[in-house]
Amino acid sequence: MNYIKEADVVVIGGGVVGCAILRELSKYKLRSILVEKEPDLACGTTKANSAIIHAGFDAPKGSKKALTNVRGNRLYHELQDQLNLDIKWLGSMVVATTAEEMATLEELLSRGIANGVKGLEIIDKEAVLSKEPNLTPNVQGALWAPTAGICWPFGAALAFARCAVQNGAEVLTDCAVEQVLVEDGKVVGVATSQGAIQARYVINAAGLYGDAIAASAGDTSIHIHPRKGEYILFDKTAAASLVQGIVFPTPTKTSKGCLVCATTHGNVFIGPNAQDMADKEDLATTTEGMNAIIASAKKLVPTLPLGASITEFSGLRAVSDNGDFIIEASSVHGLIHATGMQSPGLSSAPAIAEEVLEILRELDDTLVLKHDFKAVLPRHKAFSAMTRAEQEAAIAANPLYGRVICRCETVTEGEIVEVIHETCGAKTVDGVKRRTRAGMGRCQGGFCGPRVTQIIARELNIPVTAVRKEGAASQMFYDKEAAGGKD
Ligand SMILES: Cc1cc2nc3c(=O)[nH]c(=O)nc-3n(C[C@H](O)[C@H](O)[C@H](O)COP(=O)(O)OP(=O)(O)OC[C@H]3O[C@@H](n4cnc5c(N)ncnc54)[C@H](O)[C@@H]3O)c2cc1C
Structure with missing residues (x-):
């Protein structure tokens, strides 16, 4: 087998759960890679929910939901400042x-x-x-x-991932896992749309598709249905x-x-x-x-x-057979499931990540914590939140901050360029929207959509017709001439 990359742990799925797990893994001396099939993080259930960090009174005592919700809520209180979480x-x-x-x-x-x-x-x-x-x-x-x-779920997932990358982890987007590779009952890696990745451990955080990932390894114990x-x-x-x-x-x-x-x-x-x-x-x-x-x-x-x-x-909620979260080691050695997360999965994510690490430590007693884990992310201030003096200074340092692209939310070209090039940067129009709010106002991108598309094409050096709104086949523009005049 030709591997394009070697890792100790591969996390499948860049929702809030997978990203929180990647951050937890990055506290250890491990080579960790997160693979996400979509062009951006948090394009699954994490992008469309009620965004509430629940207190934890809903789930029955002793359930995984209850335990991780209450702990997760406390962890968000601690993490808010370190990761600049919008809560x-x-x-x-x-x-x-x-x-x-x-x-x-x-x-x-x-x-x-x-x-x-x-x-x-x-x-x-x-x-x-x-x-x-x-x-x-x-x-x-x-x-x-x-x-x-209340929180900004996309921002939380992105912050977890960026913190992990800051600590040496890697994130691959547009990378769909086709199969978990197993030899002699043990995980040896994953086959992806970009090639195979070698790994001793695979964490299944694929949300609604957690059952398909498990089945690809020969574990048919999991069923997920959408609600x-x-x-x-x-x-x-x-x-x-x-x-x-x-x-x-x-x-x-x-x-x-x-x-x-x-x-x-x-x-x-x-x-x-x-x-x-x-x-x-x-x-x-x-x-x-x-x-x-x-x-x-x-x-x-x-x-x-x-x-x-x-x-x-x-x-779409990812509902398991018994309604509780699935956080457990698979019968296939080296595969750990963290799936079936309906509400309060967002609230629980940091605690789910801790639990996954506990399972990993049970499978591998050689894990070593890093002494130099960088917990704090650099701070950013939106142009619209700056004082007049701060705005003038930003424009003086970079004239692109003087060009407002989204009029509803006052988002400048400088900010859009910045989020395209930042760690785990935006590749799509929705990626820019979620990071900057360009297109989130009253006109819902009617004015700024074409301009944002143009900026993405310029910054990523791709044709305008290759810029996507969000997923695989969501191009913003279609080149009718190149297609021989056909619609
Ligand atoms: C209507 C609704 C309301 C909710 N309200 C709340 C709330 O207020 N508070 C709360 O705490 N929770 C809430 N939740 C639950 C919460 O949104 C989820 O628990 C959480 O977002 C799940 O995150 P996840 O990472 O497990 O899944 P996802 O966000 O779905 O992430 C899974 C990722 O895996 C990727 N993936 C799948 N297959 C593959 C593959 N083969 N290869 C690579 N990548 C793959 C997907 O593209 C996706 O990005 C709500 C959910 C819904 C639907």
């Missing part, structure tokens, strides 16, 4: 509007206390409405969880008339319910619903789904400003 610790509310729902709040409170969640309390109607004046007057009370927060959640996003003008923080209804059996929630960037969203699917790629939003989440959200906030909605999107 706002707003606290969350589960709102009850009937006596039956008030009884459910008591159950959630006891479960949360058993799980070790700090600061939980049931607050009365007056306290709820003083925090969230736009909620329905039918509210009777709420479970208040002060340790919950869709749809959302509506409102522009920033709607925020004042909706909610200030995180507002859940009382949960259903399959989901935490359709919430009304702020984002770290000052928008507000409603959603998600929960629909079991057959297709792992079906991210379509539907009229039925939109109607369902609007009806559900209106029960919490009766005056939804629907005219201020700017986009709809959906995400």
